[in-house]
Amino acid sequence: MVSGKSLGSKTSIHVALEGMPVGSDYGDVYVSLINRHFSVTDVASRDRVLCNDSAMPLIGHAELGSAIGSQKGSKAPGPDGINPTIVKLLYSKIPDLFLNLFNSLLRFSYFPGVWKFANVIFFGKRGKPVELAQSYRPVCLLQSLSKV
Numbered sequence: 001m002v003s004g005k006s007l008g009s010k011t012s013i014h015v016a017l018e019g020m021p022v023g024s025d026y027g028d029v030y031v032s033l034i035n036r037h038f039s040v041t042d043v044a045s046r047d048r049v050l051c052n053d054s055a056m057p058l059i060g061h062a063e064l065g066s067a068i069g070s071q072k073g074s075k076a077p078g079p080d081g082i083n084p085t086i087v088k089l090l091y092s093k094i095p096d097l098f099l100n101l102f103n104s105l106l107r108f109s110y111f112p113g114v115w116k117f118a119n120v121i122f123f124g125k126r127g128k129p130v131e132l133a134q135s136y137r138p139v140c141l142l143q144s145l146s147k148v
Contacts, residue, residue: 058103061095067148068098078143079117087144102148115146 068091071084091098105111118140128135 058106059099061099064099064102064148065091065095071144071147075144076141078141078146079119080114080143080145082144084144084147087148111146115143118142 068084068088071087073083073085073088075084077083120138120140122136122138124130125135125137
């Protein structure tokens, strides 16, 4: 959950995970995000081998920053409740952690299972009868980190 509070010409962003507000120390946020999105046993139990570092082109800060920065902050969050604004805020505080994370995912050829879940909402089509399934358009709300 993100809330904003206007402080004159500045805006203060407060981050809360699972109902627990987090102050200026973002360590709790990092630990919670890592534990929620990545299972050590899931990765360790895989029979995949790390890719050869010389064969796998890694991404850099510019490419990752561009990918994260291009996400629209006004988009609705997925099942994890983390919207792009939070991802951008965290990336601005700990860019090296994000870079290491995504490069490790590339090396392992791993896409976290929790990122494969989405919330599906249905929008009614104008002028269509509400009692027919064809009158609705499904939209999947994916997790923000899965879009990077």
